[in-house]
Amino acid sequence: MRGLLTFAMLVASAVMPAKAEDRVTPAGEVRIAVWAFFEALGSDDKSALADHMVPEAMIFVHNRMDPQNPRVDHLPVAKHLENWAKRDGRFFEEMDVTSVLVDGDMAHVWGPYSFWVNYELSHCGINSLNLVKTQDGWKVANTSFTMERPSECERLGVPGFPAEEVRDD
Numbered sequence: 001m002r003g004l005l006t007f008a009m010l011v012a013s014a015v016m017p018a019k020a021e022d023r024v025t026p027a028g029e030v031r032i033a034v035w036a037f038f039e040a041l042g043s044d045d046k047s048a049l050a051d052h053m054v055p056e057a058m059i060f061v062h063n064r065m066d067p068q069n070p071r072v073d074h075l076p077v078a079k080h081l082e083n084w085a086k087r088d089g090r091f092f093e094e095m096d097v098t099s100v101l102v103d104g105d106m107a108h109v110w111g112p113y114s115f116w117v118n119y120e121l122s123h124c125g126i127n128s129l130n131l132v133k134t135q136d137g138w139k140v141a142n143t144s145f146t147m148e149r150p151s152e153c154e155r156l157g158v159p160g161f162p163a164e165e166v167r168d169d
Contacts, residue, residue, distance in 0.1 A: 027100040030107040030131055033138035034097060037129075042092045046085045053077050053140045054132060060144040065123065067149075092116040095127050096159050105133035112158040113145070124153040124161070 024032070033052070040048035057077040064070045095113040109129040115122045125146035132141045146156075153161035 026102040026107075030100050030102055030109060030138055031097055033131060034095070034109050034129060034140070037140050038093050038095060042090075046087065049084055050081050051136075053081065054134075055081065057130075057141040057143070059142075062125075062144065062146045064125075064146055064148045064152075089118050090116075092119075096157070098157075107131040107133075107138065112153075112156045114153060114158050114161070121150045121153075123147050124150060124156060124158045126156060 037049075037052040040052050043049075055076075055078040059075045059077060059080055061073040061075070062070070063073055093113055093115045096111045097109055098111040099109065101108045107130070109127070109131065111127060112124065113127045114124045125148045128144045129140050130142045131138045133139075148156065150161075
């Protein structure tokens with residue numbers, strides 16, 4: 001709910017600036033696009049995510065769930081969207097955006113995240129999102145993220161995860 005409220009406040013500030021100096025910066029526009037992406041990810045409408053991604057892009061998953069056997073998986077976004085549309089359950093991802101870089105029509109966003117499935121913490125890690133500005137606005141293009149066990153959330157700087165409350169069930 002906190003993500004939805006933050007997103008709504010940012011959208012309201014982008015749509016109705018009080019003064020010229022209150023207008024949203026390019027980095028603010030990128031943050032709004034990233035939060036909209038995560039809102040779509042958590043939506044009951046499994047097709048909503050497609051509105052926020054470039055279908056020709058790639059996703060790289062640096063899977064460290066088994067520390068003895070880490071691997072890097074890659075998947076075209078078009079295939080991910082096809083798979084996503086078939087998934088059941090409630091999904092929620094929260095990211096602490098710690099860095100936003102913008103140069104014209106390209107941007108990079110970095111920060112720790114947590115991923116929840118049916119209200120249970122599934123994993124956490126670091127997101128690295130590349131965005132491109134299209135005629136329809138900013139879209140997530142290529143992305144890489146680490147996928148780590150819940151016990152690693154505090155080490156990674158994921159907000160709200162003191163070590164004594166995290167389990168690896």
